[in-house]
Amino acid sequence: MGLRPNLLTRRTAGVASTTLALLLSTAAVGVVPAASAFSAAPAESCAEPADVHSDARVKAGAHAKHEPNELTVAQVREREADLSSALRERANYRAGAGAGTLATVTVPVVVHVIQENSTRAGGNIPDSLITSQITVLNQAYSGATGGAATAFSFQLQKINRVTNPAWYPIVSGSSAERSMKTSLREGGKNTLNMYLGELSDGLLGWATFPKKALDKMDGVVVLSESLPGGTATNYNQGDTGTHEIGHWLNLYHTFQGGCSGSGDGVSDTPAEASPAYQCPTGRDTCTATGLDPITNFMDYTYDSCMHQFTTGQASRMLTAWNAYRAA
Ligand SMILES: [Zn+2]
Numbered sequence: 001m002g003l004r005p006n007l008l009t010r011r012t013a014g015v016a017s018t019t020l021a022l023l024l025s026t027a028a029v030g031v032v033p034a035a036s037a038f039s040a041a042p043a044e045s046c047a048e049p050a051d052v053h054s055d056a057r058v059k060a061g062a063h064a065k066h067e068p069n070e071l072t073v074a075q076v077r078e079r080e081a082d083l084s085s086a087l088r089e090r091a092n093y094r095a096g097a098g099a100g101t102l103a104t105v106t107v108p109v110v111v112h113v114i115q116e117n118s119t120r121a122g123g124n125i126p127d128s129l130i131t132s133q134i135t136v137l138n139q140a141y142s143g144a145t146g147g148a149a150t151a152f153s154f155q156l157q158k159i160n161r162v163t164n165p166a167w168y169p170i171v172s173g174s175s176a177e178r179s180m181k182t183s184l185r186e187g188g189k190n191t192l193n194m195y196l197g198e199l200s201d202g203l204l205g206w207a208t209f210p211k212k213a214l215d216k217m218d219g220v221v222v223l224s225e226s227l228p229g230g231t232a233t234n235y236n237q238g239d240t241g242t243h244e245i246g247h248w249l250n251l252y253h254t255f256q257g258g259c260s261g262s263g264d265g266v267s268d269t270p271a272e273a274s275p276a277y278q279c280p281t282g283r284d285t286c287t288a289t290g291l292d293p294i295t296n297f298m299d300y301t302y303d304s305c306m307h308q309f310t311t312g313q314a315s316r317m318l319t320a321w322n323a324y325r326a327a
Contacts (some may be wrong), residue, residue: 003069013162015078025029025107042298043129046129049307058150058218064070064260071256072251076087076252076257076265077204078254079209080265081321082211082212082326083250083311083319083320084213085212086323086324087319087322089212090322090323090326099138100149101322101324101326102140102318102321102326103151103152103318103320104153105151105152105153105318106153106154106155106189107152107153107154107155107186107191107192107327108155108157108189108190108191108192108251109134109154109155109156109157109191109192109194109288110156110157110158110161110186110191110192110193110194111156111159111194111196111226112160112161112168112180112184112193112194112195112196113125113130113158113159113160113161113162113197114162114164114167114168114180114195114196114197114271115161115162115163115164115168115197116165116168116198117163117165122168123168123196123197123198123224124161124226125196125227125230127159128229129224129227129228129229129230130196130227131156132227132228132229132238133227133238133241134154134227135228136228136237136238136239136242137154137238137241137242137243137245138153138154138248140239140242140297140309141153141154141242143308143310145307146295146307146308146311146326147230147296147297147307147308147309147310148308148309148311148313148314149314150309150313150314150317150318151314151317151318151321152317152321154192157187157188157191159209160184160186160282162184163300164180165211166178167177167180167197168198169197169198169199170195170197170198170199170200170221171199171200172199172200172201172203172206172221172308174200175229177217177218177221178217181193181195181216181217181218181219182196182216185216185218185219188214188327189210189214189218189324189325189327190325190326190327192219192220192245192248193218193219194219194220194221194222194241195218195219195220195221195222195294196221196222196223196227196320197221197223198223198224198225199223203223204222204223204226204232204240205220205221205222205223205226205240205241205244206221206244207219207220207221207244207245207247207248208247208248209247209248209250210248210249210250210320210321210323210324210325212324218248219248220241220244220245220247220248221244222240222241222244223235223240225265226238226240227241234278234302234303234304235302235303236303237303238306239251239297239303239306240301240303242306243297243306244273246297246298246309246313246317248321249263249317249320249321250316250317250319250324251266251274251298251307251309251313251316251317252264253267253275253292253297253298253299253300254265254269254272254292254296254298254299255272255273255275255276256288257271258271258272258273258274259271259273259287259288260317264298265316266312266313266316267312268310268311268312268313269293269296269310269312270288270289270290270291270292270293271283271286271290272286272290272292272293272299273285273286275299275300276292276294276299276300276301277300277301278301278302278305279294279301279302279304279305280292280294280301283300293310294306295307295308296309296310296313297309298313301326
């Protein structure tokens with residue numbers, strides 16, 4: 001499918017990691033990173049099921065740097081086969097049990113605020129940031145910000161505040177992350193668990209893709225100061241949450257697969273060779289029709305630049321919901 005191989009960096013750091021977080025080591029703002037900026041992972045280190053791979057989004061200080069966290073060819077192939085399989089199983093289930101597919105979905109949201117202590121610097125953000133985040137999600141997913149309307153709306157069920165220095169910052173792929181999620185995750189496959197806190201390595205967030213069997217790692221992790229009104233400059237309008245939940249609902253990045261093949265598996269997002277940063281004007285990195293979809297929530301631009309999902313993405317998310325997360 002024309003994916004660039006071996007852009008995965010496995011983060012070990014001596015922990016029993018089952019998560020691949022994909023980090024861009026260095027990138028000047030606005031510069032498309034060369035493949036050499038990444039460590040190539042041996043193929044065998046990517047042998048875990050694709051559905052446990054996490055996405056990650058990165059920022060660092062004043063200079064935003066995102067890791068592409070592209071999936072490899074094999075991972076995308078595995079995920080797409082798994083989706084087809086899940087859809088077949090659901091079709092058989094529906095034929096037998098009469099359960100219907102959902103056209104509109106209200107997602108219950110449980111927010112876990114991970115704190116080191118009771119100070120703002122220690123992760124103690126006010127409830128107002130969280131309620132604002134839910135509003136931003138509902139605007140984004142309803143199409144109110146200029147994109148396609150999706151089936152999804154989000155309803156805050158609970159804010160769970162947890163003070164535990166051992167989980168702070170939240171380190172992607174760590175045993176502490178596993179411990180945190182195993183202890184805290186609530187609800188069924190349809191429940192969105194959001195973990196907020198300071199994150200390791202300048203990350204903005206990461207997410208798990210849906211899978212057939214619920215596991216405790218399911219959910220999204222988001223930098224608490226990326227919530228609307230937070231302190232993460234250029235990334236404080238809540239769109240990290242929007243982006244990570246897009247992955248949780250089975251969307252790939254708009255630049256997945258680059259210029260060739262089936263790309264992100266969505267026909268109405270123009271092909272894009274690589275992530276876009278900041279908010280470039282007229283960016284067009286592939287010869288295929290259409291400018292790069294820099295305003296799409298699944299790119300890497302500033303929050304102020306991204307404001308839409310497409311109809312194809314809305315369809316892909318709803319299909320995946322019915323395959324994986326619907327009751
Ligand atoms: Zn992402």
